Amino acid sequence: MKLTERAETLLRTLIELYINQGQPVGSRTLARQARLELSPATIRNVMSDLEEMGLIHAPHTSAGRVPTQQGYRLFVDSLLQIKPLQPSAVEEIEDQLSNETDPQALLGKASELLSQITQFAGVVLIPGQQNAIFRQLEFVGLAPNRVLAILITDDGRVQNRVIPTDRNYEPNELVEAANFFNQTYGGVSLADVRRALLNEMMKDSDEMHLIMKNAVTMAGVLFDREEDIKSEVMLSGEEKLFNVPDLCQLEKLQRLFDTFKTKQDLLDLLDRSLRVTGISIFIGDESGYQALHDCSVVTSPYEADGVLLGTVGVIGPTRMAYEEVIPVVDVTARLLSGALSAPTS
Amino acid sequence: MKLTERAETLLRTLIELYINQGQPVGSRTLARQARLELSPATIRNVMSDLEEMGLIHAPHTSAGRVPTQQGYRLFVDSLLQIKPLQPSAVEEIEDQLSNETDPQALLGKASELLSQITQFAGVVLIPGQQNAIFRQLEFVGLAPNRVLAILITDDGRVQNRVIPTDRNYEPNELVEAANFFNQTYGGVSLADVRRALLNEMMKDSDEMHLIMKNAVTMAGVLFDREEDIKSEVMLSGEEKLFNVPDLCQLEKLQRLFDTFKTKQDLLDLLDRSLRVTGISIFIGDESGYQALHDCSVVTSPYEADGVLLGTVGVIGPTRMAYEEVIPVVDVTARLLSGALSAPTS
DNA sequence: GCTTAGCACTCAGCCCCACGGAGTGCTAAG
DNA sequence: CTTAGCACTCCGTGGGGCTGAGTGCTAAGC
Incomplete structure (x- = not known):
């Protein structure tokens, strides 16, 4: 069911007109505009065909035609002449x-x-940042039992979250924890870091070094929230x-x-x-x-x-x-x- | 021009009715609702007074009355009975x-x-954060000539911005610059930090130590943007x-x-x-x-x-x-x- | 003097209808 | 295949009449 050249021209001008004016286009206007030297009656025949194909549609009996979705689709796919930007x-x-x-x-x-x-x-x-690469984590003590965690990824995006902690951390503890974490996970994708963390937290935590434990606990909270990766x-x-x-x-x-x-x-x-x-x-x-x-x-x-x-x-x-x-x-x-x-x- | 108690009751019920129903309130409905045992005709007289005082208003001749802004004002100021929250x-x-x-x-x-x-x-x-207290600044090298600055204030708010730099900084340079800055300005209000920075930047920079110079230059960009404080x-x-x-x-x-x-x-x-x-x-x-x-x-x-x-x-x-x-x-x-x-x- | 019943009046909203304009489909002729 | 002509459809608009709601006023009652 291919369109004749004439039908294409008419469809294109009809859609262009409609896009400009916003009103249903009638056969008379279309005839004038298309420069095909055809009478409105002829145009009407073609329009009738186009309507049968589902490309245009009349809102009611005595109105002009309006493009349907499929009409627009055909238009942008094959009839559209794109203007280059100035x-x-x-x-x-x-x-x-x-x-x-x-x-x-x-x-x-x-x-x-x-x-x-x-x-x-x-x-x-x-x-989402599932594929983003972990670059650096920083912990900053804010108040007793409140630590600010700052997560930096390779693409330069930064996220921060206040983490409530179960005890008070000394500044140097925070630095050590961050260092440990950065060395361990630097260059790993966020998704992998997340997986690794979950793993770590499953282990019996008694085995871990205190610093590790701190780092994992706090970072665990940070990575627990899916939304950071969304x-x-x-x-x-x-x-x-x-x-x-x-x-x-x-x-x-x-x-x-x-x-x-x-x-x-x-x-x-x-x-x-x-x-x-x-x-x-x-x-x-x-x-x-x-x-x-x-x-x-x-x-x-x-x-x-x-x-x-x-x-x-x-x-x-x-x-x-x-x-x-x-x-x-x-x-x-x-x-x-x-x-x-x-x-x- | 004080309201009689009757007028107050009527104004209050009228406004309550209007808030519930959203439609102009007529004398008949108001008479029924106000439980004052008065006929609509009497109510009409009072309503007429209220209208003269600018507290209510009729959208058109044959409609009921609607509170005006002043009516609402009086209502919330002195007639309103607040329900405590469950x-x-x-x-x-x-x-x-x-x-x-x-x-x-x-x-x-x-x-x-x-x-x-x-x-x-x-x-x-x-x-705005004009009164917020500066707590800490961190610089993180992202890419050649790109440094991420992280600003932390005492209230736990964090802001970060990527700063383009004129040359490449070594990681230890960044750490030193941040340390210098934190020691110098820790505990100072943001507005004051900003002022101090502007001052520093006016000075002939040859006099400054390199570290200071780095810190001031980069932080200058950070603090230059008013919006951080807005x-x-x-x-x-x-x-x-x-x-x-x-x-x-x-x-x-x-x-x-x-x-x-x-x-x-x-x-x-x-x-x-x-x-x-x-x-x-x-x-x-x-x-x-x-x-x-x-x-x-x-x-x-x-x-x-x-x-x-x-x-x-x-x-x-x-x-x-x-x-x-x-x-x-x-x-x-x-x-x-x-x-x-x-x-x- | 306040209150009230009664009455005339006003007005928005709604329905109905008529009418003009725009455009179509069909048919028959070129 | 194209076109002129014609009858038909339908939307939008504006006018006219009706209804319901509510008012203001007046005169009578307590």
């Missing part, structure tokens, strides 16, 4: 990103940039979606913000796109989440020094200017990768 | 809070709890406001979420309430922010070991059950203070 815009992004040195802040900035440029919501996936989603500019005509209905927005809040669905979605190289586009229900019914998600993975790190993307209405959003996401992901890779030269 | 509810809050040891996480939890219990938005102000707002459960009948209109929610996003207004508002002891209540426009027009904010300060730390609160519709929200905020603030104070016993 060099000035690229520079702008590059500038903004190079102002940040802190990786966490950099990702936040990227997400905000995406939101700002597209006027939709920007999103960044920071994937993935994370950063979302920016959700509030901009209030201004999107296709989404600004209470129930839609409510569903959206609910899923934004729980983040789990977003996480799964972005995680799926992580396994794909290059741009991923989820149109409407393709994501599998009710709340994203009228939304499309455009994502691209980013990396540092060739290692896949996570995903950046944009969440907007299904009716979005894909030819503009796609390059923005693409370029941002690239520049982000660059900023994360280059050891400041 | 002991089981108190325990629930205590339980939830005692599960967290990390202060940052604790505040987040408090905010979430407030939102969950009231079904409005919970909010926590973490005020206040912070944590917001939870904003999305619940979608379900509040009085607020679920697009423009209102949009304005709300916009201010939530920028946070500056919230910050100012909570900061104001910080200077008051005990519960503060901002009704509608009293906050001075357009976006909070139909909202009230109920806040209470919290502390640790007798030192004022910040503010927790609830943001909901002006038409909220104050007699329930107030004790929730109050108790949460108290229990939070307790959890932050007690060194785990």
Whole structure:
């Protein structure tokens, strides 16, 4: 069931028109716009075919046609002509990103940039640290029976947690414990450290040297919390979606913000796109989440020094200017990768 | 212009009714409800007086009356009878809070709890650290020309930032620099450290010992960023406001979420309430922010070991059950203070 | 002088209807 | 295969009438 060239042209112009205007497109307008020198009646015949194929759809009898999800899918897969981003815009992004040195802040900035440029919501996936390499652990005594543990991984991310202890530790005990731990586990992946720790704690602790025991006990608490290893989603500019005509209905927005809040669905979605190289586009229900019914998600993975790190993307209405959003996401992901890779030269 | 006792009773029942039902209250319903054995006609006369005083207001000729902002104000100031919180509810809050040891996480939890219990938005102000005491600084080499600086203050808060450096530092250089810094500035307030640093950096650096120079340069970058010292707002459960009948209109929610996003207004508002002891209540426009027009904010300060730390609160519709929200905020603030104070016993 | 019954009046909300505009499907002719 | 013409469908809008709720006023009663 292949489309004729004429049908393709008409589908493309119809979708382009609809994306611009947001209103069902009728045969008359389409005839004028497509420059095919055909009468509306002929156009109607073709439209009828397209509708039978499930690519467009009439909201009601006397309205024009609107692309269906499959229509959009075909459009982005084979009809879309992507506009390259203006060099000035690229520079702008590059500038903004190079102002940040802190990786966490950099990702936040990227997400905000995406939101700002597209006027939709920007999103960044920071994937779990299961594969991150343990670099260093520090213990700092805070108060009696309270120790601050600081965990540093190879990618420069830092996590800290206050650990309640069963007794008071002397400063030098803390240093020794940290030293012991760093020497033992330096260079090991977090997941492996976790496993090893669990193992250690199973053993009869009487056998262990006191220092080891201290280190293992405290670090055990630190690594016990799964959430430190879990993935994370950063979302920016959700509030901009209030201004999107296709989404600004209470129930839609409510569903959206609910899923934004729980983040789990977003996480799964972005995680799926992580396994794909290059741009991923989820149109409407393709994501599998009710709340994203009228939304499309455009994502691209980013990396540092060739290692896949996570995903950046944009969440907007299904009716979005894909030819503009796609390059923005693409370029941002690239520049982000660059900023994360280059050891400041 | 004092209210008669009858007028007071009527105003109170009217507001209570309106808070429950959300609809303008007419003279007939009010007569039945107030148990004053008066006819609707008499009630109408009193209502007319109340309207003249600006305490209630009729949305249109043939509707009942609705409290005005001043009406609410009078109500919470002198007519409101606060219900004490059920002991089981108190325990629930205590339980939830005692599960967290990390202060940052604790505040987040408090905010979430407030939102969950009231079904409005919970909010926590973490005020600036100008007065926080510098405890310890650590430098960790990450990559060539990249140093991770970790700043620990006396209240157990930790901040870290990746600092780009102009040259490569040896590990022992970093340790020495940190040691120098810790010895010099330990126990000094952050604001003073910042001042001192600026001073040092003005001096001709040739005079300084190399270690000092290193320390000052790197710490200079760290302290240069105002934001580390700035206040912070944590917001939870904003999305619940979608379900509040009085607020679920697009423009209102949009304005709300916009201010939530920028946070500056919230910050100012909570900061104001910080200077008051005990519960503060901002009704509608009293906050001075357009976006909070139909909202009230109920806040209470919290502390640790007798030192004022910040503010927790609830943001909901002006038409909220104050007699329930107030004790929730109050108790949460108290229990939070307790959890932050007690060194785990 | 306060309270109350009665009455006329006002107004939002709702349903119904008519109408114009936009666009379609079909048919028959070129 | 293309096109002109025509009948038809349906949404959106605006007006008109009705109902229910509640008010303000007035005059009578305690």
